[in-house]
Amino acid sequence: MRMAVIGCGRIGRMHAANIRLHPETELTMVFDEHAPSAREVSAENGGAVAASADDVFSSSDVDAVLVASLTATHAEYIERSVAAGKPVLCEKPIDLDLDRVNACAARIAGTRVPVQIGFNRRFDPGHRAARDAAANGEIGMLHQVVITSRDPGMPPRSYYENAGGLLRDMTIHDFDLARFMLGDEPTEVMAVAGRLIDPALMDELDDHDTAMIILRTADGKQCHINNSRTSAYGYDQRVELLGSEGMVTSGNRRPHETRRYSGTAVEAATPYLDFFIERYREAFMAEIDAFARSVRDGAEPEVSFEDGRRALILAEAAYRSIAERRLVAVGEFD
Amino acid sequence: MRMAVIGCGRIGRMHAANIRLHPETELTMVFDEHAPSAREVSAENGGAVAASADDVFSSSDVDAVLVASLTATHAEYIERSVAAGKPVLCEKPIDLDLDRVNACAARIAGTRVPVQIGFNRRFDPGHRAARDAAANGEIGMLHQVVITSRDPGMPPRSYYENAGGLLRDMTIHDFDLARFMLGDEPTEVMAVAGRLIDPALMDELDDHDTAMIILRTADGKQCHINNSRTSAYGYDQRVELLGSEGMVTSGNRRPHETRRYSGTAVEAATPYLDFFIERYREAFMAEIDAFARSVRDGAEPEVSFEDGRRALILAEAAYRSIAERRLVAVGEFD
């Protein structure tokens, strides 16, 4: 499968390398508004440098498109890729504005062109093994899910400007993971969010750096998400599934398995893999693999446009819960 | 210190043995409405069998009283012990009714007789070491606390009758632990509770078996508590403290450190210590020890009557949050 990458920032660059390394995909075109970035990615991983996004969508050398550009462009690129009949794997979130997402959904409704959203965590071998164990009944009936998701450190100030707020930018991954783990739709949301790490900056930007959320499904399953923009000990990514007959967890990954023993501490391990590119290395590759398979086999993508929309709805519901200090029914957004 | 135990059920019996084993305390009297229980405890641990609670409070052989009787009698026994000038260590909760607790508080106001409430978990060496690490600044500013508290299995039906509901009976420990760990007062509470383990029974009793709660302090620190009445893998008692510079956790305890390695699983440990008498063995002993020291030194008890009252208020606030589907200010109960 010949692929193009639109958007050659940090994550686009990583995807480009994965496309090169994957045995069934090839990078044939790259595009970035900032041409030097595109040239750099092309030099490293092959692929022609497109002069415009149009060139990508009209190219006969491009079978499918990976969108890793700014969030504000995602919905449009999805629409154009679908219009061009090219399967598209688009980074999360689809858009920060639910109306825009709904409009996009309306425009691509009924298409058979595969659209996959980049919720990479679903492809993490550990998270997936945990989900599979629960789905296979290994822990009986599922009762509770606990998702811990903490970034190693605050992003630079510029990052926040287009990020859309903690819940749409960072927690959105956890909302999707919650749905994946629950195997069911949350119908109620309550959230608290705070400004503990850099109160002045968060105040100024009207953003949050720390949050706790509870989700509940129609049949009563409970899910807790906790988030922090800082985690001194590395990228903290844990999932815990409690069922009537046991528990299964997916934990953090270390770069290697050394342990130190001294008079003050024992079994001290090296800090966790940091950051998402390292921690979710296998996941990002498996994501490309799943996309390639779904295109090849004409199968539904494992993470659909609707999955992207549902995650955003949960973020909206959580923001309403914060604003109105109440339990919010997800149905308010349908 | 010569002590009496009032209430010779499972937990009273354990306290009686600890009083016998502690080098500075001696069991001199026991009382239970059900005389055979008192006789049994007396036979095992010494102490005269009192004919009535009156005999305990008027005895010159009793320096202090441990109350482990039915919850409905706690407040009265606290009042009588204080009136008799005898320091009292009373099992939690003080009462299921906040008005009764407030009345008791009014009656003992200004007393210098030590009253300690039996929140044993504060005395667990692991939990305490975690709290101390946070209090000492080892993890910087405290941001989040996560308390996991799951009982190994549903109690017998009869137990529920006087238990007062999941949050007053079981979560009350976690509310206290949250306050201990936060080192601060939660000012807002939101909760969801469900009936997932035995829906029919819980429905009939109008009780819950599974819950998730979020607490927040005035300065924004967040705390999550999750509870389940069943945990197939043993008594699950964990605390996690996240700060600006690191994390400290206190985990579950195993009876010994064997691990098994086979073709299907590696590092498989023996299930956790089960149940509270085993898991919190050192804590219960340390609780007696702290009580003895506070009486001897005329110091404030480490867990005060007010601590017992605040934990109940948090339970009330959580119940209101469930009923009214909103974030509840703790100040509504003051």
Added chain:
Amino acid sequence: MRMAVIGCGRIGRMHAANIRLHPETELTMVFDEHAPSAREVSAENGGAVAASADDVFSSSDVDAVLVASLTATHAEYIERSVAAGKPVLCEKPIDLDLDRVNACAARIAGTRVPVQIGFNRRFDPGHRAARDAAANGEIGMLHQVVITSRDPGMPPRSYYENAGGLLRDMTIHDFDLARFMLGDEPTEVMAVAGRLIDPALMDELDDHDTAMIILRTADGKQCHINNSRTSAYGYDQRVELLGSEGMVTSGNRRPHETRRYSGTAVEAATPYLDFFIERYREAFMAEIDAFARSVRDGAEPEVSFEDGRRALILAEAAYRSIAERRLVAVGEFD
């Protein structure tokens, strides 16, 4: 069972407390050549202070004797206790001189008075669970045993004088544990020993502080023991059993289950329980319990005089291996 303790040093004192705490044993007499030690133990745990060892053996208030005096007196006290018809639990080693042990064996041959040797590690719940797993076939055929046994620090110089050398003093526990774990008799021994921690002192005393040993049974099972007189991270006591179908291990114990996470290390636990009195607390109590049961039921003690003799033979064989730089057949000592 009314018991006397002979020898009121650190370990005798611990045994005295255990006898007091055990529900079926009572401390009725104590003796030490150094009378103040005996008086102290008596004050703490009860029991008359005997004027001489004779008084112990002739007392009608003593049903059984625990010997925790200097090693040089063990064999004699065993003989006298047996002669007096009093069951005896004697600390290891029986004697540093194999001839003396053999003479003692001859003198008590045929007695029905129980004689138990104080190899406490066999009673450790973790070690025992590992042994039981192997004995029950959980790991298939047993192939290899690895015993790690490292003391937290060098004892004071005075200690070495009567200790008999590293292998007779410290490794003797591991030789016994090897036999217990293997469930079989080692027939060959090879050893190296060194002076790495305090070469000058070890040279002067002609002793060793560090050793590695390999044992083999007649049917080829292999066992490795490693020893060090210093372990900065606490008392290191591990057993690993490899079988054809898996592995089972028994590991170190922590005082509690806190873990610390920072920018330089994660999952850092508190150092291990240190030293034997803390680490093997349950084992020492279980040892008393097993002794009491064997006396009560007239059963063979779980650790026999012959077990004590075989461990010493292995030490002798290891010393010969070191001296003659060869694999030594244990049969050379029979």
Added chain:
Amino acid sequence: MRMAVIGCGRIGRMHAANIRLHPETELTMVFDEHAPSAREVSAENGGAVAASADDVFSSSDVDAVLVASLTATHAEYIERSVAAGKPVLCEKPIDLDLDRVNACAARIAGTRVPVQIGFNRRFDPGHRAARDAAANGEIGMLHQVVITSRDPGMPPRSYYENAGGLLRDMTIHDFDLARFMLGDEPTEVMAVAGRLIDPALMDELDDHDTAMIILRTADGKQCHINNSRTSAYGYDQRVELLGSEGMVTSGNRRPHETRRYSGTAVEAATPYLDFFIERYREAFMAEIDAFARSVRDGAEPEVSFEDGRRALILAEAAYRSIAERRLVAVGEFD
């Protein structure tokens, strides 16, 4: 750097893929006596299929050679590569016959053409971090090394025919790792080896499937190696370094970090990565990287021909120890 691979079996194929993936190396030629294997590797990773080894050594498209052919051909290919002025990375062992290795050493003496031996374990990030910690003095003076090295299962019968016996085939890695970890030369060796897994086959082939070895350096540092040809729980590869001030270990790797908790076991992890290609994935890539750097910079290879020779000498010494039932001085082989 343009590289050729000679020998396209399982390990040659893995190296070919790594050469393709490494940013500084390119696969330009492949050769195997069995031409279809070479064609397959060429199809997957690029590179011309050479008609003979001669073609490789005379090709102007080949800057360096990786030898992964049968052991019996290693020494000759090293000699020819050196003669052709092409740096060579050769799989272990150099040869099963020490005389042949010594002859090869004589022939290439004085060459400045880099020759690196394929002891991949030195490049494992965990093992290396442990070694570095010890080398940097983090654990004080090094006293003991314990290497556990167990293959997941018995190889097919055909494998044994050219393998040269357990100690030359499998333990040779551990002998090298021992030297790497000790940072010093072992001067004495004692070993026992047995036939516990498949006694009939091992008897017939005069080979062993289970071994325990002790090495000692001139200054007394001790090292234990244990080996088994079967490990039901996955490839077991552990290193433990004890020093005067602490310990550092490098442990097994899991494919992901799930843990399962049930009524019979808790914290049960997925079995270890199995087999060497998966477990030592990073190590094999780092090995290519180190080779490329040493060629580029004209630096000494990190694992020299002499390292390959010393490991074989330790194997020979261990075999003599087994045959003569004694501690063998390594100097007997110089």
